[in-house]
Amino acid sequence: MLDNRNFPSQAFLSTKKLEDHAVKDVLVTTNLGVTYGRNLDQVEAIRKIDFIARQGEFICIVGPSGCGKTTLLKSLAGLLEPTKGETFVNGKKVDGPPSDLALVFQEYTRSLLPWLTVEKNITFPLHAKGISKEEIHKRSTSALEEVGLSGFAKKYPWQLSGGMQQRVAIARAIAYQASVLLMDEPFASVDAQTRADLEDLVLKIQRDSGVTIVFVTHDIDESIYLADRVVVLTQRPTTVKREFEINLIKPRDQITTKSHPDFIKLRAEVIGLIQNERSKSQHKIENNE
Numbered sequence: 001m002l003d004n005r006n007f008p009s010q011a012f013l014s015t016k017k018l019e020d021h022a023v024k025d026v027l028v029t030t031n032l033g034v035t036y037g038r039n040l041d042q043v044e045a046i047r048k049i050d051f052i053a054r055q056g057e058f059i060c061i062v063g064p065s066g067c068g069k070t071t072l073l074k075s076l077a078g079l080l081e082p083t084k085g086e087t088f089v090n091g092k093k094v095d096g097p098p099s100d101l102a103l104v105f106q107e108y109t110r111s112l113l114p115w116l117t118v119e120k121n122i123t124f125p126l127h128a129k130g131i132s133k134e135e136i137h138k139r140s141t142s143a144l145e146e147v148g149l150s151g152f153a154k155k156y157p158w159q160l161s162g163g164m165q166q167r168v169a170i171a172r173a174i175a176y177q178a179s180v181l182l183m184d185e186p187f188a189s190v191d192a193q194t195r196a197d198l199e200d201l202v203l204k205i206q207r208d209s210g211v212t213i214v215f216v217t218h219d220i221d222e223s224i225y226l227a228d229r230v231v232v233l234t235q236r237p238t239t240v241k242r243e244f245e246i247n248l249i250k251p252r253d254q255i256t257t258k259s260h261p262d263f264i265k266l267r268a269e270v271i272g273l274i275q276n277e278r279s280k281s282q283h284k285i286e287n288n289e
């Protein structure tokens with residue numbers, strides 16, 4: 001899907017005016033920093049993050065627990081104002097939630113409204129977009145079909161399993177037709193088999209729609225399985241430690257991809273980097289730094 005796998009260097013980013021980025025650079029974030037609180041209570045979560053997500057790219061972000069992954073997604077989504085730096089979605093600076101961006105969080109029980117049916121959960125954000133009733137119905141029907149939940153439109157979230165509820169959250173994002181989908185550990189609370197099914201579902205949706213996905217996970221196997229590129233973050237205050245291009249054959253397959261020698265090699269490399277970061281933060285705690 002990508003025509004050019006060589007991503008611009010930091011030097012390129014700083015010399016090129018951000019507004020000049022081609023539209024295919026769907027999400028551009030530069031010099032992003034987030035510090036929570038003030039004075040003595042300050043917590044510097046993100047020191048400096050720069051990255052570009054290109055149209056149709058699947059990016060996975062991994063890093064030690066508590067390093068700032070959720071903080072990063074929240075600021076990309078315009079839900080949290082960064083202390084420094086900027087994010088552009090389709091060339092427009094983010095200064096609130098962009099209309100062409102959708103989010104799926106881990107906590108599906110909190111993201112779906114229990115008093116609305118599955119269908120209404122999917123359609124309520126569309127009413128605010130000024131879309132006709134017929135179009136809204138069409139989008140919701142086809143999104144439910146795409147996630148394998150045709151026939152569940154009139155059910156309530158609490159009548160569905162965790163995996164099915166997460167499918168509804170994905171259907172809502174599909175119906176919204178966003179060009180960027182941000183996902184924060186979306187499959188962390190479902191069982192292994194459901195998780196594998198949901199991974200394959202998201203890959204299929206991405207293939208069919210060409211949506212750009214930025215997906216946070218603490219599961220390294222999942223990150224390599226899904227991604228075109230894995231971005232590894234350092235411990236807090238976080239920066240980008242390393243990026244890996246994942247050139248494993250597509251479509252990916254739970255058995256053949258995960259047993260491929262390149263997969264196993266990448267997995268060991270990423271695990272090594274994260275373990276190294278974890279031991280640094282352990283050292284900091286032990287030395288009271």
Ligand code: ADP
Pocket residue numbers: 036037043044045063064065066067068069070071072236
């Ligand atoms: P991750 O998602 O990688 O586990 P988070 O982005 O949730 O990490 O948190 C990064 C750091 O910022 C953690 O040390 C966390 O305690 C801190 N943090 C997160 N949210 C807040 C907040 N609202 N106020 C103060 N500190 C916060």
Ligand code: MG
Pocket residue numbers: 069070071
């Ligand atoms: Mg998190």
